[in-house]
Amino acid sequence: xxxxxxxxxxxxxxxxxxVNGKEGRLVYQGYDIHDxxxxxxxxxxxxxxxxxxxxxKQELETLSDALRKNAAIPAEVVKAMKAFPKxxxxxxxxxxxxxxxxxxxxxxxxxxxxxxxxxxxxxTAQLPTIVAYWDNIxxxxxxxxxxxxxxxxxxxxxxxxxxxxxxxxxxxxMDIALILHADHELNAxxxxxxxxxxxxxxxxxxxxxxxxxxxGPLHGxxxxxxxxxxxxxxxxxxxxxxxxxxxxxRKKVMGFGHRVxxxxxxxxxxxxxxxxELGKTKNELKWFxxxxxxxxxxxxxxxxxANVDFYSASVYYMLGIPTDxxxxxxxxxxxxxxxxxxxxxxxxxxxxxxxxxxxxxKNLSYVSIDKR
Numbered sequence: 001x002x003x004x005x006x007x008x009x010x011x012x013x014x015x016x017x018x019v020n021g022k023e024g025r026l027v028y029q030g031y032d033i034h035d036x037x038x039x040x041x042x043x044x045x046x047x048x049x050x051x052x053x054x055x056x057k058q059e060l061e062t063l064s065d066a067l068r069k070n071a072a073i074p075a076e077v078v079k080a081m082k083a084f085p086k087x088x089x090x091x092x093x094x095x096x097x098x099x100x101x102x103x104x105x106x107x108x109x110x111x112x113x114x115x116x117x118x119x120x121x122x123x124t125a126q127l128p129t130i131v132a133y134w135d136n137i138x139x140x141x142x143x144x145x146x147x148x149x150x151x152x153x154x155x156x157x158x159x160x161x162x163x164x165x166x167x168x169x170x171x172x173x174m175d176i177a178l179i180l181h182a183d184h185e186l187n188a189x190x191x192x193x194x195x196x197x198x199x200x201x202x203x204x205x206x207x208x209x210x211x212x213x214x215x216g217p218l219h220g221x222x223x224x225x226x227x228x229x230x231x232x233x234x235x236x237x238x239x240x241x242x243x244x245x246x247x248x249x250r251k252k253v254m255g256f257g258h259r260v261x262x263x264x265x266x267x268x269x270x271x272x273x274x275x276x277e278l279g280k281t282k283n284e285l286k287w288f289x290x291x292x293x294x295x296x297x298x299x300x301x302x303x304x305x306a307n308v309d310f311y312s313a314s315v316y317y318m319l320g321i322p323t324d325x326x327x328x329x330x331x332x333x334x335x336x337x338x339x340x341x342x343x344x345x346x347x348x349x350x351x352x353x354x355x356x357x358x359x360x361x362k363n364l365s366y367v368s369i370d371k372r
Contacts, residue, residue: 011352012194016049016340017185024263028183029053037270042152042178042336043067046124049183049340050117063121064151070125071146071155073097074104078133078143086138090131090324091215094331095208097130098123102204109202116346119203120339127335128152131328132159153178156332160321169281170319173274177315180267180308181330183337189213189220193338197345198352210338211331220327225254226313227323230290239293247301255310256298264305271311278318287314 018027026033029048036045043064047055055063077100084093105122107115133143136159144163146155153175157166166174184190193210197203214220233242246253258265272292279285291314295306316326 006354011186011191011354014185014341014344015052016344017183017337019185019260021258021260021262024261024266026184026266033180033266034270037176037179037267040179042175042182042333045179045182046336049336050120050343066121067125067152068146068148068150068155070122071129071148071152073101073126073129073133076104077101077130081130081134082137084134084137088138089215090134090328091211091220091331093134094127094130094328095211095215097134098127098204098211099208101126102202105204110200111202113343113346116203116343120343123203123207124335124339125152127332128156129159131325131332132156134328135160135322135325136162151175156329157319169277173278173315174319176270176274177312177329178333178336180270181312181333183334183340187219188216189334190338190341194341194345195352197342198349200346200349203339203342206342207335207338210334214327214331214334220330222254222307222309223313223316223326223330224323226310227317227326229254230287230314230317233290236286236289236293239290240297243294243297253294253298253302253304255313256295256302256304256306258305258307261305261307265307267308268306268311271308271315272306275311275314275318278315282318284318287317 016029018025020027028036028045029052031040031048031054036048040048044055044060046067047060047063077097080100081093081097084096101123102109105119107119111119129146136143141162144159147158150158151171154166154171157170157174158164186194189210192213193206196206196209233239243253272288272295275288275291276285279288291311295310298304298306313326316329317323321329
């Protein structure tokens with residue numbers, strides 16, 4: 001039986017991530033996302049996704065050190081980015097820069113697993129730099145060098161702000177956001193990466209396929225629409241009439257519902273908490289308050305729960321991140337999961353080649369052009 005969009009069709013076996021839509025659970029390699037968000041770091045989660053277990057202290061230090069040392073991007077790529085149109089779509093910039101990185105990668109295209117892990121480390125370290133550098137470049141600022149003492153989350157904020165050290169709460173919020181977005185089983189971009197990897201193309205090409213897929217508005221970008229809505233509403237007292245008007249006009253309130261989850265997205269609970277904490281600390285609580293009111297209205301009137309995009313919008317906004325970088329940050333985090341799935345595909349590869357049920361005409365006979 002054909003199912004549109006391959007809904008609920010099992011296309012692969014994987015040990016990386018388990019999404020339980022009925023119970024609202026997200027599990028990375030056996031560890032519940034709540035446990036990881038409370039106690040882990042993004043670097044530790046990267047190791048977990050790639051290796052199937054939590055690292056020992058020395059293993060974590062080795063990976064963290066490798067990520068710090070590989071955050072810089074080639075000067076040739078920076079030069080090319082400076083020549084890009086300043087109004088270019090940020091996801092197009094990311095896609096193009098990653099494609100360029102493959103030409104400067106020191107490991108051979110047809111690599112063994114160790115070399116592919118090294119490529120994965122470089123890509124995971126370099127994507128945040130690309131995103132931050134692009135915001136610097138398009139605003140006429142000279143990018144600063146990555147700080148070799150900072151974590152992935154802290155370094156991203158440091159680069160984005162042109163060398164300004166981020167505060168502890170901002171760094172922790174960014175780190176948790178990266179953990180929460182790191183993987184989500186066979187979502188569209190991850191599936192695209194695995195299809196590409198299944199041809200035994202290089203990991204950079206697989207990641208370019210993933211970024212191109214994430215760029216689509218049905219996959220990435222919902223949190224951008226959420227913050228646009230919040231800034232348009234502007235005040236808490238405007239929420240109820242604004243949302244009621246959306247209900248009357250049968251318009252979709254972005255950031256609600258999920259293809260898999262039938263209850264609350266487990267990631268949303270952590271982002272909700274972060275949104276409130278950042279709001280209190282930065283004296284911008286109205287973004288959380290408006291979000292909470294919208295969430296209550298949509299759940300009561302429509303029965304839809306907030307998903308990962310809804311509260312990530314206010315979190316990123318209060319971290320001072322430009323709206324059009326929200327989806328690239330998704331890619332920065334999801335790079336860990338894409339790499340995990342590509343490595344898993346390589347380890348037990350079979351070309352992914354599904355069939356389509358033919359619905360076109362049959363038994364036609366060719367008619368010469370002068371008789372048509």
